[in-house]
């Protein structure tokens with residue numbers, strides 16, 4: 691089977707509220723998926739305080755409870771001990787050892803993985819990708835539409851790369867689908883939702899969710915026809931509560947749509963279960 695894993699940063703589940711932009715008027719496709727194809731899962735991981743990116747993502751992509759390992763939720767980029775854990779065992783490495791073809795679809799604006807490795811600050815997904823450098827997408831891949839920019843449309847890189855044309859979210863979906871057809875497992879990470887959540891700007895949050903929803907609707911048309919399973923989850927809540935600047939302790943959606951979707955949903959109760967479920971069912 692083929693899987694596209696959409697990691698969306700900072701999207702939790704919360705009942706309708708005036709400051710909750712995750713509603714059917716703003717993002718109808720995402721809301722339909724949450725309603726019909728998701729289970730709410732725990733992102734707090736038996737740890738007090740607000741869940742954070744480093745430990746949440748490390749949990750999602752390793753299957754270990756990273757906040758319990760660290761003794762707290764850790765923000766931003768993982769430190770040395772968490773990095774070591776991710777380098778020792780992660781989803782990309784484990785899929786590779788099973789002979790699966792893996793791709794990290796987000797384009798890094800570098801010429802090679804060596805250039806990426808030299809960066810001082812690395813996200814969880816970057817640490818993971820560097821353990822399997824063949825999965826990494828570079829500027830050349832983006833030029834050939836064999837990678838997708840983290841903002842979908844490439845608007846944020848126009849000042850530096852005017853030669854790379856702006857595309858629609860529907861185009862980005864077509865590009866991601868093209869990548870997924872050539873691989874067993876394709877990851878696409880989108881973090882503008884978390885950035886918008888921290889801004890406390892409701893209109894901005896709506897704009898980001900509308901853009902992502904167009905991408906999602908187009909992607910699902912492709913994947914349904916091709917029998918590709920789409921999984922989606924978040925590392926913690928944020929955007930669903932725009933009156934608060936920080937993250938939330940709300941559950942996050944674990945969405946599965948396509949072949950074996952019920953089996954995926956039955957196996958995942960918290961972020962700890964995501965990697966084991968993928969390894970089991972792929």
Ligand SMILES: [Zn+2]
Nearest residue numbers: 700743884928
């Ligand atoms: Zn955040």
